[in-house]
Amino acid sequence: xxxxxxxxxxxxxxxxxxxxxxxxxxxxxxxxxxxxxxxxxxxxxxxxxxxxxxxxxxxxxxxxxxxxxxxxxxxxxxxxxxxxxxxxxxxxxxxxxxxxxxxxxxxxxxxxxxxxxxxxxxxxxxxxxxxxxxxxxxxxxxxxxxxxxxxxxxxxxxxxxxxxxxxxxxxxxxxxxxxxxxxxxxxxxxxxxxxxxxxxxxxxxxxxxxxxxxxxxxxxxxxxxxxxxxxxxxxxxxxxxxxxxxxxxxxxxxxxxxxxxxxxxxxxxxxxxxxxxxxxxxxxxxxxxxxxxxxxxxxxxxxxxxxxxxxxxxxxxxxxxxxxxx
Numbered sequence: 001x002x003x004x005x006x007x008x009x010x011x012x013x014x015x016x017x018x019x020x021x022x023x024x025x026x027x028x029x030x031x032x033x034x035x036x037x038x039x040x041x042x043x044x045x046x047x048x049x050x051x052x053x054x055x056x057x058x059x060x061x062x063x064x065x066x067x068x069x070x071x072x073x074x075x076x077x078x079x080x081x082x083x084x085x086x087x088x089x090x091x092x093x094x095x096x097x098x099x100x101x102x103x104x105x106x107x108x109x110x111x112x113x114x115x116x117x118x119x120x121x122x123x124x125x126x127x128x129x130x131x132x133x134x135x136x137x138x139x140x141x142x143x144x145x146x147x148x149x150x151x152x153x154x155x156x157x158x159x160x161x162x163x164x165x166x167x168x169x170x171x172x173x174x175x176x177x178x179x180x181x182x183x184x185x186x187x188x189x190x191x192x193x194x195x196x197x198x199x200x201x202x203x204x205x206x207x208x209x210x211x212x213x214x215x216x217x218x219x220x221x222x223x224x225x226x227x228x229x230x231x232x233x234x235x236x237x238x239x240x241x242x243x244x245x246x247x248x249x250x251x252x253x254x255x256x257x258x259x260x261x262x263x264x265x266x267x268x269x270x271x272x273x274x275x276x277x278x279x280x281x282x283x284x285x286x287x288x289x290x291x292x293x294x295x296x297x298x299x300x301x302x303x304x305x306x307x308x309x310x311x312x313x314x315x316x317x318x319x320x321x322x323x324x325x326x
Contacts, residue, residue: 001070002059003045006038007174007197008166015161016042020049021057026159027134030116032147033163036198040114042163043141044069047077047110050139065106075104078111082118092119092126099130099138109138116142117149124151131157165195179204188272192250199247208244215241216251217279223323224283231320238316245306245316253299259284260292298322 003013019025025046031039045059051074053063060066068074078098080091095111103109113119119127131154134140142158144150171190174197175181181189181204193200203209215237222230241248258271262284268274287295302319306312 001041001045001048002061003049004058006041006045008170009038009042009163012042012161012163016046017049017057019057020046021055025050025139027136027138028131028140028142028158030142030144030147030150030155030158030160031163032144032160034165034194034196035145036193036196036202037163037165038197039143039145039163040112043112043143046141047112047139050108050110051076051106068105074106076106076109078109080111080113082115085118087113087116087119087123089120089122089126092123095127096130099135099140103137107137111138111140113140113142116144117146119150121151124154128153128157166197167195171195171197171200175200175204184272184275188254191254191272192247194250203247208241209247212241212244212248212251216248216255219252220255220283223320224286226324228324231324235316235320239313242312245312246303249299249303253296255283256292256295256299259287260289260296263287263289263292295323 003017006013016025029043029046031042033039048059048066048069049057051065051069052059053065054060059069061070065074069077078095080087080095083091095113099109099111101109130138131140140158142150142154147155147160168187168190171193172183172186175186175189176183189200189203192203215234218230219234219237221227222234238245238248254272258273258280261267261270262280268277271277271280273280298319302315305315
């Protein structure tokens with residue numbers, strides 16, 4: 001594993017190779033961005049390139065330090081992960097003991113704090129001194145998809161690197177080269193993954209995505225038929241799959257966008273679900289362009305309310321009422 005094997009993030013990879021090669025890497029980094037886009041992998045690769053005996057800014061994968069990283073047993077590399085829902089004081093104390101000992105095998109010690117926003121208030125305060133006065137041979141890499149939950153004093157003591165989601169094309173290319181998947185399937189998954197390669201892999205490898213696809217089709221039919229009793233039955237689906245609600249809503253949006261494109265152009269090649277043209281024609285008959293736009297807006301508003309931690313049951317009920325009224 002080296003920078004060249006990481007998908008996307010070309011600007012960040014180029015930057016890290018340069019500063020590692022020039023021995024100018026910050027001693028405290030915060031890699032921030034959406035979940036599943038490769039932040040933790042980037043942190044690991046930074047450490048590996050930093051440890052590499054050849055000092056080129058890129059891991060060689062053949063020297064003793066690279067081999068130890070590949071085997072997961074490098075004595076100068078440590079990862080802190082949440083204990084339950086929090087990173088606790090004891091974990092930060094152990095981290096401080098670790099960095100206070102000189103590197104054993106490499107020229108640096110590297111500590112990755114995964115989901116850094118899970119440090120409780122006390123843990124964040126404890127880590128401040130280490131961030132303020134880092135040893136020359138210590139690099140701390142915090143990884144977070146919710147950096148706003150970190151104290152301003154913690155944020156101010158780390159170099160913040162914003163990592164964006166991958167392009168749909170990058171995800172499609174990856175899926176097609178690593179899995180036996182049709183282009184249309186890869187395109188749909190890329191849309192749903194919203195830039196997250198991790199999420200796209202989860203969709204392909206997890207059974208839950210098949211459940212979502214089946215239930216959403218039933219939901220669309222029930223909405224089309226104004227079948228309130230069926231919607232009441234499907235309400236248990238929303239309760240059961242609360243953790244996957246964003247994916248469910250995104251998938252509904254994809255369907256309504258397909259219906260909208262079909263109404264406007266009748267071109268099958270523009271559709272994510274072009275292989276289900278008969279189903280699209282059937283639903284499109286009863287919905288105007290104005291109604292489809294309204295449905296998409298209702299779904300987008302639902303996502304926004306859920307992101308703002310609105311009442312889950314009430315938000316979903318309101319969404320279903322709006323879709324039935326369209």
